[in-house]
Amino acid sequence: MVAVTALILMAGCGGGGSSSSGSSGEVSALALPDRIQLSNVDEAGAARASRSIFRAAARGIYNDTDTDYTNAVKRSWVDDTDALDMINTILGVCNETSYSNFINAGPYKALVRDDDDSQQSQSGNTTTSTTTETLMEIIVDVTRASNTAPMIIKVWLYVNGPNDQPMLVRGYFEVTEGVSEEYPYGAMTAHFKGNMVNEDGDEGLEVMQMALSVSAEEGNVVIENVDDEGIAGGWESHRKVRVVANADVTQGNAYVYDQETEWNEDEGGEFLPPPTVSQIAFNETYFKETEEGQDPAVYAKDDLKHRIYRYKLFDAETGAETRLNSGFPIEFETDSGTKNGYVGYYGLWTNNNLTLASGATVSDMDGNEYTVFRAAGKLTKHTASQMPLGDLTGVELSKWADGTDAIITWDGSSFIEIGYRDQSNGQIVYYPEGDPNIAEVTFTEWDGAWCEPLKSFLRIGTLYAGGATPDNSSTVYFHTEQTLSPSEATDLTLYTWAFTLDMPIDQTVVDQAQDSQNSYWGNESEKSFHFIASEMMLYDAAEENQVSLSGLDIPEGNMLQWGYHLGPLTTEQYFNDQEPYFWEANNAEVYYTWNTGTDQWNQYVTVRDANGNFASFDPPLSFAYTHSTANDANGEATNDGKRFRLEYDGFSLNMPWAYNPESGQWEPQINLADGTQLEDADGNQYVIKGIEECLIMNEVEDPTGITFENEEEVGEPTLTYDSSQTDLVGAVPTDVVLRVIKGEVIE
Numbered sequence: 001m002v003a004v005t006a007l008i009l010m011a012g013c014g015g016g017g018s019s020s021s022g023s024s025g026e027v028s029a030l031a032l033p034d035r036i037q038l039s040n041v042d043e044a045g046a047a048r049a050s051r052s053i054f055r056a057a058a059r060g061i062y063n064d065t066d067t068d069y070t071n072a073v074k075r076s077w078v079d080d081t082d083a084l085d086m087i088n089t090i091l092g093v094c095n096e097t098s099y100s101n102f103i104n105a106g107p108y109k110a111l112v113r114d115d116d117d118s119q120q121s122q123s124g125n126t127t128t129s130t131t132t133e134t135l136m137e138i139i140v141d142v143t144r145a146s147n148t149a150p151m152i153i154k155v156w157l158y159v160n161g162p163n164d165q166p167m168l169v170r171g172y173f174e175v176t177e178g179v180s181e182e183y184p185y186g187a188m189t190a191h192f193k194g195n196m197v198n199e200d201g202d203e204g205l206e207v208m209q210m211a212l213s214v215s216a217e218e219g220n221v222v223i224e225n226v227d228d229e230g231i232a233g234g235w236e237s238h239r240k241v242r243v244v245a246n247a248d249v250t251q252g253n254a255y256v257y258d259q260e261t262e263w264n265e266d267e268g269g270e271f272l273p274p275p276t277v278s279q280i281a282f283n284e285t286y287f288k289e290t291e292e293g294q295d296p297a298v299y300a301k302d303d304l305k306h307r308i309y310r311y312k313l314f315d316a317e318t319g320a321e322t323r324l325n326s327g328f329p330i331e332f333e334t335d336s337g338t339k340n341g342y343v344g345y346y347g348l349w350t351n352n353n354l355t356l357a358s359g360a361t362v363s364d365m366d367g368n369e370y371t372v373f374r375a376a377g378k379l380t381k382h383t384a385s386q387m388p389l390g391d392l393t394g395v396e397l398s399k400w401a402d403g404t405d406a407i408i409t410w411d412g413s414s415f416i417e418i419g420y421r422d423q424s425n426g427q428i429v430y431y432p433e434g435d436p437n438i439a440e441v442t443f444t445e446w447d448g449a450w451c452e453p454l455k456s457f458l459r460i461g462t463l464y465a466g467g468a469t470p471d472n473s474s475t476v477y478f479h480t481e482q483t484l485s486p487s488e489a490t491d492l493t494l495y496t497w498a499f500t501l502d503m504p505i506d507q508t509v510v511d512q513a514q515d516s517q518n519s520y521w522g523n524e525s526e527k528s529f530h531f532i533a534s535e536m537m538l539y540d541a542a543e544e545n546q547v548s549l550s551g552l553d554i555p556e557g558n559m560l561q562w563g564y565h566l567g568p569l570t571t572e573q574y575f576n577d578q579e580p581y582f583w584e585a586n587n588a589e590v591y592y593t594w595n596t597g598t599d600q601w602n603q604y605v606t607v608r609d610a611n612g613n614f615a616s617f618d619p620p621l622s623f624a625y626t627h628s629t630a631n632d633a634n635g636e637a638t639n640d641g642k643r644f645r646l647e648y649d650g651f652s653l654n655m656p657w658a659y660n661p662e663s664g665q666w667e668p669q670i671n672l673a674d675g676t677q678l679e680d681a682d683g684n685q686y687v688i689k690g691i692e693e694c695l696i697m698n699e700v701e702d703p704t705g706i707t708f709e710n711e712e713e714v715g716e717p718t719l720t721y722d723s724s725q726t727d728l729v730g731a732v733p734t735d736v737v738l739r740v741i742k743g744e745v746i747e
Contacts, residue, residue, distance in 0.1 A: 027144050029100035030151045030178035033185050035088045036214070036223065038080040038243065038254065039282045039301055062687050063675065067319030072312055072689050074674075079307070079694045080287055080299075081256065081280060084241070087212050087225055090171070090190055097140045098740045099153060107141040107154075107733040110740035111329055111340060111351075135342050137351035139736055151175040154729045158197070158351070161207050162235050166197040169208065170729040177216075184249055185221055189213045191725035194229070201336070207231055209721040221245045221252070224717035235261045236272055242717040243280075254280035255714040281711040287697055288708060298703035306633040308671045310692035311653040313621070316677055316685035324618040324650030329741045330362040330370070330607070337734045342741070345485060345617040345649070348372065348605040355600065362607060365738065365746050370607035370615065375536040376548035377596030378604045379489065382479035382568070384589045385456070385624070389463065390472030391643045396428075396658060397449035397458065399441065408441050408449060412472060415441040415460070428659040453644045453656040453669060456480055459586065477587065480622070480645060486606065486614035489533040494569035494592060496585065497524050501564065504545040510552050514559045529569065529594075536604050538566075538594045548596050563597025620647040620654075621686075623678045633671040633690070644670065646678065651742065653688055 062069045077088075097110040112135060139156040153173035161167030170193055177187035194208030210227040223243040230236035238259040245252025259275035277292040282301075290296040313322040327344020334354070341350035341362070350356060358374035392410045398421065399406045405421040407428055417439055419430035431437045447461035456478040463470035482488075499520045502509050509516075528541045538547040547566060554560050568585040569592040585591055595602050607615045623646045629637045647654045658669040671690075678686045700706065739746055 026147075027103050028147055029103050029142070029144070030175045030186065031100075031180075032091060032094055032175065032188070033179055034075065034095050035077045035091055036084055036185050037078045037249075038084070038245065038252065038280070039078055039249065039287055062314055062316055062319030064319065067314075068321040069314040069319035069687065069689055072314075072321070072691055074689070074691050074693065076693050076695055078301075078304075079696050080282070081254065081289070084223070084225075084243075087214070087223065087241075090173075090192075090212065093138065093155060093171075094153065094173070096740075096743050097138055098743065098745050099140055099142045101745055102140070102142050102739065103151075104143055107139055107736045108739040109340060109736050110138045110140060111135040111342060111738065111742065112138060135349055135351075135741070137340060139733055141733070156729065156732045159194075161194060161196055162229075162231050167194045167207065168197055168203060168732070169194045170726050172725045172729050174725075182247070183216045184247065185214050185223070187215045189725075191722050193721075193723065193726040205231070209723075211719050211721040213719050216247070219247050221247065221249060224719040226717055226719055226721060228721075230261065235270065237261070238275070240716050242714050244714055251283040251708070251710055252281075253710070253712055253714045255716055256280065257716060279713050281708045283708050283710075286700070286703075286706050286708070288703075288706075288711070296703070298700045298706055299697035300700050301697055303698040305696040305698065306671050306690070306693050307667060307696055308633060308655075308690040308693040309668065311655075311672065311688045311690050313648045313653060313678075313686050313688055316687045319687075322621070322648065322650075322686060324621070324648075325616070326620075326650035327617055328364050329738060329746070330364055331738060332356065332360065332362040338736075340738050343370075343605075343607050343615065345619055347600075348607070356605075368609070370609055373536075373606050373608050373614065375604040376546060376550045377538060377594055377602065379484050379531055379536070379538065380593045380595065381482045381484055381488075382591050382593065383482070384477065384479055384587070386475050386477050387643050388472065389470055389474040389476050391626075391641055392451070392458075392476065393472070393642075394638070395451065395453055395642060397451050397460075399447070399449040401447075406441070415443070417441050428661070430661045451478070452658075453642070454478060454480075455645050455656075479591070482619075483604075485617065485619065486533065486536060487616050488619065489531070489536060491533050492531040492571060492592070494529045494531060494538075494571060495526055495573050496529075496567060496569045497526050497574075498567060498585075500527050500566060501547075503540040503547075505547070505549065505552070505564075507552055510549070510554060510558065510560060517559065526573065529566075531592075531594075538596075547594060549598055550596075552598075554598055560597070563595055563599065563602040565593060565595050567591065567593030569593065618650065620649045621680055622647050623680055623686075625678060627670050631673055631676040633673040633693075639670050648686075 061067065064070065096112045102108055136159070137157065141154040142151065144151040151173075153171075153175065155169070155171035155173075157169050158166055159169055171190060172192075173188055173190040175186065175188040177183040179186045190212050192208065192210040193206060195206050196204040198204045208229045210225075210229075212225040213223070215222050221243070223241070225239070225241040227237070227239045229238075236259075238257070240257035241254065243252065243254040256278045257275055258278075259272065261270045262273050263270055279290045281288045285301055287299040287301055288296050289299075314320060315322065327342055327346075330341045330343055331338055332341070333339075339351055339354060341348060341354075341356075343349075343362075348356065356362070356372045356374075358372055360372040361369055362372060363369045389410060390412070393412050394409055396418075397408050399408050405423065406417050407419040407421060407430075408415050408417050417431075417437060419428050421428055443461040443464050445461045445465050448457050448459045450456075451458050458476055458478045460476065462477065463474050499517050501513060502516065529547065530539045530541065530543050531537070532539060532543070539545060540547065547564070549560060549564055568588065570585050570588050571590070572588070574585050574588065597603070609615065625644045625646050627639045627642050627644060629635060629640050632639070644656055656669040657666050659665075660667050672688055674689045676688050678688065680686070
């Protein structure tokens with residue numbers, strides 16, 4: 001809902017951090033920082049934990065001079081205040097669009113992977129194997145009259161605004177100084193506004209105004225930011241920031257004003273609480289924050305923890321970067337002009353969430369044409385695995401029961417409910433100590449729970465079969481999941497004793513689905529289906545009718561509202577007339593499930609080339625990883641011995657995330673040290689390197705005696721939003737060519 005939060009991109013991946021001759025040949029881009037932080041940190045403290053892995057790692061040449069591994073740039077920043085999130089967001093936009101390559105080249109498009117610091121699975125019933133990769137489209141126009149003139153950057157982009165409705169954001173930068181010794185963060189001003197977009201595509205209510213400035217005055221770096229977002233009486237956010245630091249940014253002060261709508265459970269609605277006002281002071285060694293009416297908190301700048309947001313994968317012997325053919329950008333024509341998208345292993349994404357019908361024509365950046373292929377469902381393969389229950393100690397699991405997504409953990413002797421997931425925002429609410437809801441959880445034989453670190457559903461109820469009492473040595477059985485792509489799929493005959501809708505599926509079948517399911521149990525029977533790989537479609541036994549909900553009306557409250565889940569489906573007939581072991585299918589080494597529905601996430605979408613061949617993409621590399629303290633970037637033992645399923649999609653190693661109630665943020669559950677080794681199912685060896693990380697300063701327990709020579713209160717900013725600046729941005733350009741995708745310039 002926060003407009004600027006929606007802009008958070010992968011800062012530092014583009015080419016804006018240094019001067020460039022650009023497309024004009026003579027006029028250079030002004031160098032901007034990839035990020036602004038209040039404080040420089042002790043480099044030794046930042047590297048201390050990471051170095052430990054090299055003592056444990058097997059020696060090879062991957063970390064020799066001039067390998068891809070050693071040349072991969074690590075981008076680190078200090079989490080010294082949330083106050084600069086907005087400014088760093090804007091710098092991230094600049095860098096991710098590779099603006100320095102397009103001085104005076106006219107407007108162009110950049111597709112940016114929407115991969116911010118808070119992205120993770122927030123549902124107990126989802127898996128990354130069914131995720132569609134999404135990108136964000138930005139239109140940029142960079143101009144500079146000469147090497148003595150300011151550099152002007154205009155930005156247009158669509159993001160989600162209040163109530164998750166589309167919003168058009170315009171931005172206008174005027175950059176007067178690049179990064180230098182005198183201007184450590186350069187000098188610039190920028191103004192932004194956001195307007196809601198009506199159903200007819202016209203601009204509506206203005207719901208965002210923001211301004212920022214970065215300058216150097218009398219030897220000081222001065223940063224100001226004002227930001228107002230939302231709709232009065234609805235969701236609102238108001239923030240003001242002023243920072244004054246010395247030239248080398250080793251000491252300084254800041255003022256932070258923050259006010260945002262909160263939810264009052266007692267009153268059952270949103271309200272705008274009083275603002276919080278904080279004063280910040282920092283020097284070479286310490287960082288101090290004093291919130292109005294609260295005791296100050298002091299943090300040590302040489303005592304740091306790593307929070308790693310992105311990794312790259314390399315060959316363990318040669319250090320060569322592991323590259324996958326994970327997808328490519330596309331463009332297509334609409335009544336409102338040329339639009340862009342991206343097709344890959346996870347499916348098809350389009351800007352503005354446009355739906356492309358099956359058979360629609362698209363083209364890649366070389367002009368090669370493809371047709372959109374859309375199947376009405378997805379076939380998922382489930383492969384058996386197992387682990388000792390003790391490896392799950394302390395791991396959070398999601399157990400859905402009676403309309404509640406309960407968060408439970410194994411404490412070494414029993415499963416305990418510790419909180420629940422708020423379905424309105426995906427955040428975990430933990431019960432306070434002593435709360436009566438903190439209690440042992442019981443399971444029936446058929447119960448289970450979703451484990452996000454393993455990206456699998458765990459059949460925990462089987463541990464209690466026959467009155468057994470599980471312990472750490474008990475074996476937990478589960479299946480890893482993989483949604484099949486055309487290159488992996490084959491024709492299959494599949495069997496099930498599960499409840500199935502009558503075929504053909506028509507509106508009457510949908511309307512009577514619940515009654516049919518209620519009357520099924522006790523009258524079970526085996527059914528067979530056929531999956532046709534060339535169509536990526538499931539048919540009934542006669543191969544006459546598709547297992548699909550396409551074209552049908554699924555009313556709210558119908559059991560098929562979120563789709564039709566069919567399975568387990570096996571390639572063997574697990575049952576006989578005397579004793580139908582229905583649930584034994586869930587224990588098969590491999591079984592399948594079919595999901596179909598009216599939503600795009602229930603469908604499989606890809607493209608075919610001119611010869612009718614499916615586009616081929618590399619599946620993510622999957623790793624069964626057991627964590628150890630030696631591999632932990634912070635040397636922590638919290639997750640020692642725990643199992644995780646990691647996937648590398650060619651862009652980053654996807655890690656499990658967990659909600660931290662202390663910080664109120666989603667964070668990576670584990671942080672791997674550089675050089676950590678991974679092995680895939682075929683025995684291939686890889687090493688990882690973190691290339692984007694946040695450094696967290698640890699709080700000083702007893703700050704008595706710590707002083708700041710120049711500590712002083714900083715007043716609120718004098719900067720105000722100037723609508724005349726955003727008016728200069730103008731209408732959204734049309735017929736703009738895509739030039740950058742995921743930070744890479746398209747040649």
